[in-house]
Amino acid sequence: MVENTNDAPDIKIVVENLSIDYAGEPALTGVSLEIPRNEIFGIIGPANSGKTSFLNCVNRMDDMRDNMNVTGRVIYDGIDLTNWRNLYALRRKIGVVFPLPVGLPLTVYNNVALAPRLAGIKKRAELDVIVERCLTRAALWDEVKDRLDSLGSLLSGGQQQRLTIARALSQEPDLLMLDEFSIAVDPVTTMRIEDVLQELKEEMTIILVTNLVQQANRLAEQTAFFLNGRCVEVGNTKSMFDGNVSHQETKDYIEGRFG
Amino acid sequence: MMFAESPLNKRDKKTQKLFRILFLMMVMLLVTPVLLILATLIYKGGPIISMEFLFADPRNGMTAGGLFPALLGTIWLVVVALICSVPLGVAAAIYLSEYAPDNWLTRSINLAIVNLAGVPSIVHALFGVGAFVIFMDFGASILAASLTLAIMTLPVVIVATRESLQSVPHAFREACWNMGATRWQTIRKVVLPNAISGILTGVILEVSRTSGETAPIMFTGAAFYLPTLPESVFDQTMALAMHLYVVATQVPNVPDAMPYGVALVLISVVLAFNALSISFRIYLRGLKKW
Numbered sequence: 125m126v127e128n129t130n131d132a133p134d135i136k137i138v139v140e141n142l143s144i145d146y147a148g149e150p151a152l153t154g155v156s157l158e159i160p161r162n163e164i165f166g167i168i169g170p171a172n173s174g175k176t177s178f179l180n181c182v183n184r185m186d187d188m189r190d191n192m193n194v195t196g197r198v199i200y201d202g203i204d205l206t207n208w209r210n211l212y213a214l215r216r217k218i219g220v221v222f223p224l225p226v227g228l229p230l231t232v233y234n235n236v237a238l239a240p241r242l243a244g245i246k247k248r249a250e251l252d253v254i255v256e257r258c259l260t261r262a263a264l265w266d267e268v269k270d271r272l273d274s275l276g277s278l279l280s281g282g283q284q285q286r287l288t289i290a291r292a293l294s295q296e297p298d299l300l301m302l303d304e305f306s307i308a309v310d311p312v313t314t315m316r317i318e319d320v321l322q323e324l325k326e327e328m329t330i331i332l333v334t335n336l337v338q339q340a341n342r343l344a345e346q347t348a349f350f351l352n353g354r355c356v357e358v359g360n361t362k363s364m365f366d367g368n369v370s371h372q373e374t375k376d377y378i379e380g381r382f383g
Numbered sequence: 384m385m386f387a388e389s390p391l392n393k394r395d396k397k398t399q400k401l402f403r404i405l406f407l408m409m410v411m412l413l414v415t416p417v418l419l420i421l422a423t424l425i426y427k428g429g430p431i432i433s434m435e436f437l438f439a440d441p442r443n444g445m446t447a448g449g450l451f452p453a454l455l456g457t458i459w460l461v462v463v464a465l466i467c468s469v470p471l472g473v474a475a476a477i478y479l480s481e482y483a484p485d486n487w488l489t490r491s492i493n494l495a496i497v498n499l500a501g502v503p504s505i506v507h508a509l510f511g512v513g514a515f516v517i518f519m520d521f522g523a524s525i526l527a528a529s530l531t532l533a534i535m536t537l538p539v540v541i542v543a544t545r546e547s548l549q550s551v552p553h554a555f556r557e558a559c560w561n562m563g564a565t566r567w568q569t570i571r572k573v574v575l576p577n578a579i580s581g582i583l584t585g586v587i588l589e590v591s592r593t594s595g596e597t598a599p600i601m602f603t604g605a606a607f608y609l610p611t612l613p614e615s616v617f618d619q620t621m622a623l624a625m626h627l628y629v630v631a632t633q634v635p636n637v638p639d640a641m642p643y644g645v646a647l648v649l650i651s652v653v654l655a656f657n658a659l660s661i662s663f664r665i666y667l668r669g670l671k672k673w
Binding site: 185295 | 554564
């Protein structure tokens with residue numbers, strides 16, 4: 125692709141007039157925004173505002189679903205996603221963490237080794253290194269190092285969520301998308317994960333969808349506010365929380381008056 | 384005083400007890416015929432069971448001797464039918480559950496499968512005669528009979544497999560897809576290992592039906608009496624279900640215990656096959672669970 129190669133290299137994703145509908149039922153309309161590289165980009169908004177649909181569109185999950193239709197453009201590293209040939213390779217570059225922890229019914233080790241194996245790494249020694257590194261970075265290694273062969277799905281909720289993060293990291297992603305990761309996690313674990321995210325942004329871009337506005341305030345450099353399938357506004361998080369917003373709805377939401 | 388039982392609590396408790404007893408009675412009612420059948424068979428047929436009965440040929444116009452050819456024949460039929468229908472049924476179920484888009488075509492295929500399960504076995508028998516015995520020219524043979532049985536039991540395998548695939552949480556698939564796994568990688572690494580016990584349940588049901596059916600094999604490969612054992616799938620064979628029908632109704636002067644003995648052996652064969660798949664299932668479950 126020719127377009128965008130001269131753009132500022134610090135933009136990871138450009139979204140232009142993106143709309144998503146599910147079998148005609150609109151979930152997101154006319155969203156345009158830019159996500160800078162190596163930053164945490166927060167997305168806040170009440171339920172049903174299209175946040176998750178947005179994430180699903182970035183890693184082209186519409187391809188796996190019958191009824192999800194996407195119009196508009198998402199430009200990832202300068203390449204329009206609709207022109208991306210190998211979607212599996214794209215998804216391997218993007219780690220995803222879901223609201224409810226999904227420990228796959230595999231051992232802890234195999235949960236983390238799954239993505240490297242899919243990428244073709246077979247040597248046990250190599251996998252051992254990856255598993256230890258990812259679990260360590262997800263702040264889980266110390267708790268599970270003695271039971272790597274027990275089932276990932278039997279860990280506690282908070283541990284499973286960190287396992288999911290370790291699994292996402294095992295893909296060596298350059299984009300990490302977290303979808304309300306702290307819903308099923310206790311406050312202490314949440315804080316530990318937030319610390320991890322602060323370190324991770326040195327190496328990757330992070331999109332943080334959250335229903336806790338203060339979490340966005342703590343972590344995100346920029347924040348977008350979604351409401352009813354529209355992107356109401358995007359701005360610098362600090363100044364947004366200082367009250368520099370252009371829409372009353374944003375102010376109301378940030379101050380907890382609805383949603 | 385606050386925790387004293389109100390009349391409402393008492394009524395709820397009573398209702399709860401009542402329903403418990405009601406459901407328990409239903410279970411008893413269901414178990415009774417099974418126990419009665421087994422008891423009758425063991426009581427009346429048990430004495431005739433011996434090594435000779437199991438491993439000798441029938442003698443004296445099937446009024447004495449054993450049922451070995453029929454026993455062997457049933458095992459032949461079940462095994463060949465399983466080999467034909469399990470891979471086919473599981474593959475079809477994987478397609479329907481994991482790949483097929485939800486549209487009118489898929490829905491009508493699903494409907495057709497359910498209807499296929501409702502087709503009487505004698506109709507399957509006639510289909511088997513037309514398709515396998517005559518058109519494909521297998522003649523009356525184990526192959527033709529097993530294929531007929533396989534077609535008849537396919538819906539059971541497909542439905543059981545599809546149900547168990549769909550009982551694997553969708554979140555697992557999403558997690559794998561998001562990792563860049565293809566549909567097939569997801570199925571092989573995560574979905575199938577967790578659906579296997581449900582699939583085996585379908586197989587168990589299939590075995591039970593396959594070994595018990597008489598009508599579909601009557602015209603397609605099962606013989607009244609054969610002096611020799613089958614050597615390949617292109618030979619005819621005797622079968623337990625058929626043999627039972629024969630000694631119970633077609634042959635004069637059969638000792639009273641004989642049909643019961645045959646029935647007992649038939650049920651034991653079904654139970655043995657089931658025990659095999661159940662122990663396999665337990666073994667697999669020991670490896671994986673969530």
